[in-house]
Amino acid sequence: MDRRTAVIDAELDQEALRVTPVHIAPASGSATAPSVFVGQCAQSLAELVGREVVTFPGGHNGNTTHPRAYAARLRDVLTKA
Secondary structure, three states: OOHHHHHHHOOOOHHHHHHOOOOOOOEEEOOOOOOOHHHHHHHHHHHHHOOOOEEEOOOOOHHHHOHHHHHHHHHHHHHOO
């Protein structure tokens, strides 16, 4: 099975996501256009759990292209969770 198909066809338990006690921080890279698939996924998850999308430096791989800035942003997001 193609991994892209698996992601697109995945069925999420939306009610479980809405009521989980786990803090979910939908995230997207600042260089990722909201219209691309990963940007759409982040926005959809944010709407589902009632949160804003958290922006990280770089694109979808900002942890490798901007490691220090990404780590600082991640630390900030996790300490506010």
